Amino acid sequence: MELEQKPTVIEQFAYSDTWSDGTASYLTMITPRLILMRELLTDTGSIYVHLDWHVGHYVKLVLDEVFGRSSFVNEIIWQASVGDTSDKNKKFIKSHDTLFFYRKRVGGIYWEDVFQPYTDNADQIYKYTDGRGRYQLGPCDNPGGGGYRYNLGYGEKTPSRGYSMPIETAQQWITDGTLVVAANKVPLRKWYMNPNGVRCKDVWLDVGKERGLLYATQKPEKLLQRIITASCANGGLVADFNGGSGTTAAVAEKLGRRWITTDLGKPACMIMRKRLIDLEAKPFLYQAIGDYQVEAAKAMLGRDFRIGDLSTIVLSLYGALPLPPDVNPQRNLGQIASIAISGAGSRKGSKTLVLADSPNKLTGAATLKKAIAQRDNLMGGWDRVVVLGWNFEPSIGETITALNDSRLEVLVIPPDLMDRLKKKGGIDKLRGQVRFSSLQYLTIHPIERKAVANAQGGAAQEALTVKLKNYVLLSPEAINLDDANRVKLQAIANQEPLALIEYWAVDPDYDGKVFRSVWQDYRGNTANDADALRVVTQAVVTTPSKDGPRKVCVRVVDVFGFEAEVVVTVAVA
Secondary structure (H helix, E strand, O other), rough: OOOOOOOOOHHHHOOOOOOOHHHHHHHHHHHHHHHHHHHHHOOOOEEEEEEEOOHHHHHHHHHHHHHHHHHHHEEEEEOEEEEEOOOOOOOOOOOEEEEEEOOOOHHHHHHOOOEEEOOOOOHHOOOOOOEEEEEEEEHHHOOOOOOOOOOOOOOOOOOOOOOOOHHHHHHHHHHHEEEOOOOOOOOOOEEEEOOOOOOOEEEEEEOOOOOOOOOOOOOOOOHHHEEEHOOOOOOOOEEEOOOOOOOOHHHHHOOOOOOEEEEOOOOHHHHHHHHHHHHHHOOOOOOOOOOOHHHHHHHHHOOOHHHHHHHHHHHHHHOEEEEEHOOOOOOOOOEEEEEEOOOOOOHHHHHHHEEEEEOOOEHHHOHHHHHHHHHHHHHHHHOEEEEEEOOOOOOOOHHHHHHOOOOOOEEEEHHHOHHHHHHHHHHHHHHOOOOEEEOOEEOOOOEEEEEEEOOOOOOEEEEEEEEEEEEEEOOOOOOOOOHHHHHHHHHHHHOHHHEEEEEEEEEEEOOOOOOOOOEEEEEOOEEEOOOOOOOOEEEEEEEEOOOOEEEEEEEEEEEOOOOOEEEEEEEEO
């Protein structure tokens, strides 16, 4: 059973167009971000902006305002792809993209020349040879006009537009043999063939478009290598705030530059992390920050909206009525009352408290304990409580199991709720169509811990054997897929749930705060087995011995970017 690969479901989810409301909404989004990027740049810094033909020319005007027209350096034409060549397509074939290159300031910049390969007819152009190599002869006149006018004393003609260099420079060129002077001839300069290639022009026909690119504006490594080499010193810092598949970070890592990369989507971040691990990058920090739902709510409800406004919308779509303001100051509590009528006609009521958690926090143990306390004490108590969350602590599954409370239910708010709300045009049109799904969770077999004999006489070691048992994905109804792929996803989840894992890692000494991976596997990696389509389900982690129990954390990321973890205390073997 496979999901359709055109593109893969992961790529659909990871690289879908978040700003689908047209040019105006995109410019509203990008302008403050470009202003912030300018402030983050050092005075010697540069910025390259690549957008497709739909909005590139509009963003160029924004860049002129943000960076100043005098800071514009180049419009780079990149021959990226061949477009629709159908006879029915009555237009010139599109075959290039555009990059806009700006600097923070006009002076005091960093620059290193980069080179392009010579064309096939280079030998015909550089047709002369001396002890220094191949060269061509070029003029010394000044195309700008009004150049230096003098005679070098060899009976040569003075160029009609003057020389392009002072006489001292000409005399130096004569001394070192790079100026060719003949009687009654205009002097010519020897221009030697650079072994590195020709100094790079602003039309790039030699970087191509790599196979397997995930989305329209993804760049090949060769293109990023050229940009980073030219504009960032060794050891400098490169930032890509729309990281996509992580090409910028990967190239920066290879070139010895420091890097920061971000993306709005969890799947994109997962793909970047996997790529950097595959590259064997130096240790890096991965953090989940920012609130897409808050940004989407601001775009829809206005910049002055409050979290309580969003909570009220969520409660309404779940079917809960808000509690009175005196007991609900944050406007995140609602209620559902139900009445069951028996065959004998007797009536029995049930009251459910509903808590809509904030999108700018991770729903975890503290929130659930608070919800249970409110269920038991608020307004005389309730029969059950439902917690609706946007983002969850990776250990949420363990927390729910430890609480062991049958009157507590935790559900996921659909991550695309604000997008769907905007497209539908209001709450009333979406009511009854939103599915609040159960959480995903991970289970593992008991971890085996054994001492390892060390024949080299080094420090004592031990081996931890970790086996995955089951992975339960949150309901496919909550994922942005078409109906056909959703059915296939459900079938895979039922038949082979561990196949949904994209990446998993083990920290054998988890401190409860920072996860430090010492072992990992991911789809596409064949170092641990020969199957590129699935992760291995068992790991043997060798680590220095430790007295007493170990706290081991196993963390997984599924194909949609959702995370789950298990933390286990393993006793001494």
